[in-house]
Amino acid sequence: MKESKKNGFTLIEILVVVGIILILSSVGLSIASSVTTRGKKSNSRSDIARLEMAVQSYANDFNAYPPNITNAQLVNLLTNTAVFINNPRWQGPYLQFDENDIVGGQFVDGWKNPYQYRTGGNNSTFCDIYSFGEDEVNNNGAGDDINNWTRQ
């Protein structure tokens, strides 16, 4: 009896290969997602530091921190030359942006949520600036929020 020679792959072999490909691609996606999240957190920390420096520069020129105003108002205060054209104290713009930083006139974090600004509050030095963080929920600077007073 002559044994027939097999050509190609069996169904089991194909399923094993497809399974391995699926596992590897899900691991790859998971790693990519983790890297993206780390990048957003890192960028948000950097943005908050830049915003803090801009607010400090404004405060040095005006001898006062910006009051509790909205994100868009703060952006305007720190960047809009036209508003302050006749005010010699204003030495701005105090902040430069990338085009992805501003959405709807607001300075946004990596998740496209506006940074929060308030005078006083948890930061005893001068002002609180924070991002809602990865969960995109306002935890008042706690939890996964990224803030300028604990440097987390």
Ligand SMILES: [Ca+2]
């Ligand atoms: Ca949060």
